[in-house]
Amino acid sequence: MEINVVTVRIIMKKFPEKEKRTSKKKPVQEKSAEATFFDAVYAVVRQVPRGRVTTYGAVAEATGLRMSARMVGWALSVCSRAKPKVPAHRVVNRMGILSGRHHFATPTLMQELLEQEGVKVEDDTVVDFKQLYWEPS
DNA sequence: AATTTGACTTACT
């Protein structure tokens, strides 16, 4: 299934309402909307192509949370919960700095993952960030 | 229950 901004916005519409789960044997705190909020963020992040990067703000905008870039970081900080893995290493701040590197298994993992994809990193910053920047659409 | 704290960004001194 191809997920685009429209799809994400539809998902976000469900954000405020409580979602009833059929399965009751999962008392996980997934109280309600986070699941869909996470999904929305993850859906966007998964679209980032290999070797490209995007920013928290861009993801936030694509999910409709225009000014809530922080929420994106928060969602990614718990992305271990996501079933299909999320290429969180492709999300950096607007300066191209790997501000989230400390949240990976090792502080250098994020950079290593990026370099594996051909993205050069210097001083915790993506080289040629402007060219590698990918805007969610 | 209230306050602080972020994997951020923009706007205004």
Next chain:
DNA sequence: TAGTAAGCCAAAT
């Protein structure tokens, strides 16, 4: 041009 404030909102304390 650099520093501060404000906006976001769920978690953690």
